[in-house]
Structures are given as structure tokens and as C-alpha cells.
Amino acid sequence: MQKIPIDLARPGMKLARPVLKDGGMIIMAEGMELTDSLIVRLTNMKIDRITVQGHPVDMGGAGSGTKYAERMERLDVLFRRYGQDKWMVRVRDRMAQYFRIKAAAQEAKAKAVQEMELEAGQDGNGENGDEA
Known part of the structure; x- marks a missing residue:
């Protein structure tokens, strides 16, 4: 799941x-x-x-260049004083899961936009090249 x-x-x-x-x-x-x-x-x-x-x-490294990935990296620093507090560890883990999901979504959206731009560029060039 x-x-x-x-x-x-x-x-x-x-x-x-x-x-x-x-x-x-x-x-x-x-x-x-x-x-x-x-x-x-x-x-x-x-x-x-x-x-x-x-x-x-696979969401392990998803969104490595996104703002959510940067936030995920900062969690360890922000929660460094609460390493022994089980409730704060749970909060940190939930936040990490949330940022991982958001980073993956942001990266997927960026890839989709990039693919659409590439397809639009190829369609425009390909049609002109075939007709000439």
C-alpha cells in the first residue's frame, strides 16, 4: 500500500x-x-x-531539486533536540512523508510540462520539415 x-x-x-x-x-x-x-x-x-x-x-529520491525536498532535508536539523521524544519523532516522520509526497508531485508536474514543451517543439519542426 x-x-x-x-x-x-x-x-x-x-x-x-x-x-x-x-x-x-x-x-x-x-x-x-x-x-x-x-x-x-x-x-x-x-x-x-x-x-x-x-x-x-518510487518516491525515494523523488523531487530532489524541489522546495519540498529542501524542507525535508531541514527536518533533521529542526528536530535535532527531540531525538528521544517518541511523539516528536512521529511528527517529524509524518512531515517527512508529506514533503516526500509533495516533492514527487512537484517533480512529476515539472516533467509533464517539459515533455509537453518537447512534443510541441517536435511537432512544429517535424511538420515543417515534412512539407518542405
Whole structure:
């Protein structure tokens, strides 16, 4: 089971937990397989994270150049005095998980924009070259 940003969701992934609305109403049931249209629907509903089965996304080094990755690196310094406090360790771990998810989403968004720019550049050059 892995919690991922909706930006990293892909068709074929299966939900490990139901997706809930703010009031607790179930939008999508556990075990549903994602499709392109379901991902778009979740995005339009402002759902930012989902929990999927398995570990389909490697988020270990995701977002290494993002502002969230920088924040994640600072956590050890910020929590250095609380190494023995189990509650503060839990807070630090939760914050690290949150920043890791946000960093992965930010990196995925940047890659998607870059790919779209490359495709737009190739389409423009390729059409002109084929016609000439």
C-alpha cells in the first residue's frame, strides 16, 4: 500500500483504501481500478492524494531539486533536540512523508510540462520539415 499524489496516479492502479470526500462520503471504493477518466474526475474534485495497492511509484529520491525536498532535508536539523521524544519523532516522520509526497508531485508536474514543451517543439519542426 502506498499513498501517492494524484499527479502520479496512472490507469491500471488499484485503490488500497476508499477515496473519501471531506464529509466522509465514499467517492470511490477500495479495490477500484483507476482509468484516465477517474483520475481526471478525482483531480477536478480537488483530491490531492490517494492510497494504491503495492508500491508502484518510487518516491525515494523523488523531487530532489524541489522546495519540498529542501524542507525535508531541514527536518533533521529542526528536530535535532527531540531525538528521544517518541511523539516528536512521529511528527517529524509524518512531515517527512508529506514533503516526500509533495516533492514527487512537484517533480512529476515539472516533467509533464517539459515533455509537453518537447512534443510541441517536435511537432512544429517535424511538420515543417515534412512539407518542405
